[in-house]
Amino acid sequence: MNALFPENHAAYWSFNYTVRAGLHIRIDGEFPDSRFMSLSVYKGEGGAFSVNGVESTLTDFEIRPDAGTANPWRTRGAAPGAYTVDLVSLPSAGDSNVLPVAPLDTPEGALGRLIFRVYLPASGDWSSVVLPTVTITDASSSPLPDCSDAVLPAEALAAAAGLTGAAEISADVLFVRPPADLGLLPNTDTGYLAVTTTPPAGDQVLVIRGHGATSADGVHPQVWPRRGVDLRYWSLCTNLDNAQRSLVANPLPDGTVDYGCRNDDETTLDRHGFYTYVVGTETQRARIEAIAGVTFVPWSAARPAAPHVLFLRDMLADSGFREAIQNVTAINDADGARKVMREYYPETAITELAGLEAGHSCFTTG
Structure with missing residues (x-):
């Protein structure tokens, strides 16, 4: 579902x-x-x-x-x-x-x-x-x-991942912590930042940049807590801002599906430990993925002009990781989140894709 x-x-x-x-x-x-x-x-x-x-x-x-x-x-x-x-x-x-x-x-x-x-x-x-x-x-x-x-049916309830109400968050492209009561069946181990936005027009893309937390990689259990590991898991996802909060799921010509989530293992980090997500259309994907050091995230191919909700998930933070989303207490407040998360806060910019291809940066070096 x-x-x-x-x-x-x-x-x-x-x-x-x-x-x-x-x-x-x-x-x-x-x-x-x-x-x-x-x-x-x-x-x-x-x-x-x-x-x-x-x-x-x-x-x-x-x-x-x-x-x-x-x-x-x-x-x-x-x-x-x-x-x-x-x-x-x-x-x-x-x-x-x-x-x-x-x-x-x-x-x-x-x-x-x-x-x-x-x-x-x-x-x-x-x-x-x-x-x-x-x-x-x-x-x-x-x-x-x-x-x-x-x-306990074999099919997963791929629902209620933590944010299930009307997303009362900023219309600007600024990530904030949404109210806790948005969660119907919340994962209490997880903190979320979210933003609602409409995909930019023309050849523009949304760029998201922040420091990537260290996390338990791979698909096998690891002893927890673990020295030097900030989070068990983190990811960025794009969803449609509709009643179902549908995850972006774009069918591809080869028969596979490009889902709107990129987890820690799927995210490229630069030598300073920063990620750069570029959110664009499937038609822009090849150009985006040709840019060194970026990770492509898709808008919906079926509804490219519809409002989307993007959220950043921090799951199971180590008690010593002070910059975790779980430590953000200010609701609907980008500056409050930024003060807690510092370089781990996901900064955003809308820019022309051609500028990124030419090597123009939207942000200062990490």
């Missing part, structure tokens, strides 16, 4: 349940061979929460493995093992592998949701991701059969 700011490098599987007295949900799974995974519980109307200080997300490195197995985000070089996570009504702070099943004031009969999130599986093979199994008990029933086939 290409909607609600998806990331083509990620897949989400959803399990919905009805809140009731004594509800206990047990999740038995295998750690995926991937860059990132998490389990998140959301309120029925969307949104993260906490109960007794226990947050409603468990990220890969926080999960204790089953006895005799290993968590590859905690043990270097370990083969992915197994885990068991319990969703309970009254978790206690300090408990391992526990998530709250719902906020304390949730009425019986309300909807709850569990999302299993995976980024960049090994070799890009989503079929290699083993889906968790689910066992449900409550005060009036014995354990129910395994529900994995029924409630």
